[in-house]
Amino acid sequence: MNTAISNSADLPTEEIFSDEINGYLQYKIISTRDPYIKDKTVSTVYSIAVIELKEIDIPEYFFMYDIARSRDKALTILNCLQRNAVTPCLAGNVLQDII
Secondary structure (H helix, E strand, O other), X not given: OOEEXXXXXXXXXXXXXXXXXXXXXXXXXXXXXXOOXXXXXXXXXXXXXXXXXXXXXXXXXXXXXXXXXXXXXXHHHHHHHHHXXXXXXXXXXXXXXXX
């Protein structure tokens, strides 16, 4: 299985502050090939990960598999999450509204 992780070119990492603890939101798009899909033109599956890292806390994260089969659509969704600084705990609800 081929896997590639990349950040969006526009806003790879968004800095956040909560309760005087510095933290960062990271938005990642993950590209994998699904070997069970016979049609090779749509065998690439794009997934999204949202990770909140804090200095003194366990990181929070959200992962959604197969958000899109098109790289452009996946990047559009990722950029929307970044522009609005969506946290991992809200990402599922926001993605349901987008999709």
